[in-house]
Amino acid sequence: NAGVTQTPKFRVLKTGQSMTLLCAQDMNHEYMYWYRQDPGMGLRLIHYSVGEGTTAKGEVPDGYNVSRLKKQNFLLGLESAAPSQTSVYFCASSSSGTGGETQYFGPGTRLLVL
């Protein structure tokens, strides 16, 4: 099993450009999450999904959109990138959402917005 994979690993954008980050998991997990990690801030939840076709906002959703068209994939979109979105983005997944399950993280995508 590959676990959780993310593409791309690194990207540089100019302000105003758009891009999509792809997260894929092969563990048949229902729940998927997008976090951003900034120095001194820990991991902050952007959006999450409790199943195919459903998404919900997390703590810092502004400026991002997500889609979960297939159970194994969770896409994070930036429509008009801003320098404040420079961060490391982590995707994670977990099995049913009772809260006692660990989350499995991808390797991260480092995004630089100039």
Added chain:
Amino acid sequence: ILNVEQSPQSLHVQEGDSTNFTCSFPSSNFYALHWYRWETAKSPEALFVMTLNGDEKKKGRISATLNTKEGYSYLYIKGSQPEDSATYLCAFLNNNAGNMLTFGGGTRLMVKP
């Protein structure tokens, strides 16, 4: 926004030292407390999920305790080794948050040989 605090922010110890650090979280509506280990340039990896007051979990030289009434968890590392160098994250889940974890800022541990 829930407040999850970890202390200290960073810690330098010598190989062989035992160490511990703290995660503080709201004591109301507790559901679960997660600990993750995060090595530089890698993904966070789960250490423990704790759900009951008084829980103690152990994995090798690493152990954790949980006090939900006062809102804290301790992570202990016995006989630290250089390979223990990492950032240790705790994450809190309350009853009203679905499966949304709130992470602390982490404790960065550096073990000198």
